[in-house]
Amino acid sequence: LRVGLYEGSPSSIVQSASQGSERGVGYDLGKALALRLGVPFKPVVFPKNADVLAGMRAGTLDVTFTNASPERAKYIDFTPTFMDVEKSFLVVSGSRLVSIDDLRKPSLRVGVSEGSSTEGELSPLFPAATIVRVTTLKLAIEMLADGRIDAFATNKAILFEMSDALPSSRVLSGTWGLEHFAAGIPKGRESQLGVVSAFVDGTLADGAVSRAVSRAGLRGVGAPARP
Numbered sequence: 001l002r003v004g005l006y007e008g009s010p011s012s013i014v015q016s017a018s019q020g021s022e023r024g025v026g027y028d029l030g031k032a033l034a035l036r037l038g039v040p041f042k043p044v045v046f047p048k049n050a051d052v053l054a055g056m057r058a059g060t061l062d063v064t065f066t067n068a069s070p071e072r073a074k075y076i077d078f079t080p081t082f083m084d085v086e087k088s089f090l091v092v093s094g095s096r097l098v099s100i101d102d103l104r105k106p107s108l109r110v111g112v113s114e115g116s117s118t119e120g121e122l123s124p125l126f127p128a129a130t131i132v133r134v135t136t137l138k139l140a141i142e143m144l145a146d147g148r149i150d151a152f153a154t155n156k157a158i159l160f161e162m163s164d165a166l167p168s169s170r171v172l173s174g175t176w177g178l179e180h181f182a183a184g185i186p187k188g189r190e191s192q193l194g195v196v197s198a199f200v201d202g203t204l205a206d207g208a209v210s211r212a213v214s215r216a217g218l219r220g221v222g223a224p225a226r227p
Contacts, residue, residue, distance in 0.1 A: 001037060003030030004052035004064035005045045008137035010216035011085065011157045011181065012052075012065070013045060025083070026065035028212035029183070033063065033199050047136050050115030059186045063196065067155075067179040069117040076184035079197040082209050085155040086175035086220040087118065092144055093168030097151055100174045104128055111140050111149040117179065118153050125176060141166050155179045156220025175220075 005013040005026050013024035027043060034041035044061060046052050055061040057075045067085075068078040089110070091097045103110065106128045112119045114133040123131060132149050134140045141162055143149045151172075152162070159171045183196050203209045213221055 001030065001034040001039050002042050002044050002060070002062045003027075003034070004055050004061040005030070005043050006049045006052050007045055007047055008161065009049075009158045010161055010218050011155070012049070013043065014161065014216070015045070023216045025181075025209070025212045025216050025218065028215065029065055029082075029203060029208070030063065032203065032208055033183075033196070036199055037195075048115070049113060053115060056184065056186050059188070061186070063183055063185050065181060065183050067117050068182040068184065069120075071117065071120065072184070075187050077187055077190060077193050078182040078184045079193065079200040081180045081182050082200050082204055083181045083213065083221055085157050085179045085181065085218070087153065087155050087177040087179060088159060088175055088220070089151040089153050089172045090144065090159045090162055090166075090169055091151045091172065092166070093170070095150070097172070100172050100176050103151060108151065109149045111143055111152040113137070113140070113154060116154065118155075121177060122153055137162060144169065157216075157218045160219040161217075171220075 007013060007015060010024050012026040013022055015022050031041045052064050056064055089103060103126050108129045109132050110129040111132045111134045112122060114135050140152045144152055145166060156171060163169045163171055183200050185192055185196060
């Protein structure tokens with residue numbers, strides 16, 4: 001089972017130098033799905049989520065666990081949502097930005113991950129901001145630290161992970177949106193969607209999602225509103 005993951009996000013995968021220390025909701029759920037299907041687990045890790053999405057579009061990946069945005073639903077079939085994650089901004093120590101409303105001020109450079117759902121959602125809500133597309137989360141940390149961007153926008157799970165790597169930075173309180181995480185498979189494999197959807201329902205019922213969230217250290221996470 002080829003599971004699409006990207007480095008640096010606890011919603012997907014976070015790796016360290018020591019082998020076997022991988023953590024992440026996507027990693028854990030992908031491994032559990034492979035076990036459920038009785039097939040080998042093959043994590044395919046990219047430096048950024050845009051690469052995962054390209055693999056899903058091309059059909060070179062079998063499943064990923066990501067924000068089920070309307071744009072992505074054009075080429076990915078999604079299961080019901082298994083978790084919601086709040087969105088905010090990361091700023092450095094001493095920043096004049098102390099609240100989300102401050103991001104409506106003019107002449108601000110706000111970083112977003114290239115190809116992310118945030119990129120499309122941010123401009124209508126914060127029209128005065130200059131959007132700066134950043135290829136990797138590591139680069140985003142560097143750009144915040146040296147002042148090339150004033151803030152970085154994404155979900156709080158990623159922002160808190162970035163903040164841990166950037167001393168004295170802070171995630172602004174409140175939220176400007178939600179990401180709705182689901183399992184997704186490439187279009188054209190509709191016969192498999194029922195199996196993956198049943199797996200997602202089972203992980204919510206037996207606590208596997210909660211355990212994966214806890215092991216990954218996700219913050220800013222809530223249970224999805226489901227009928």
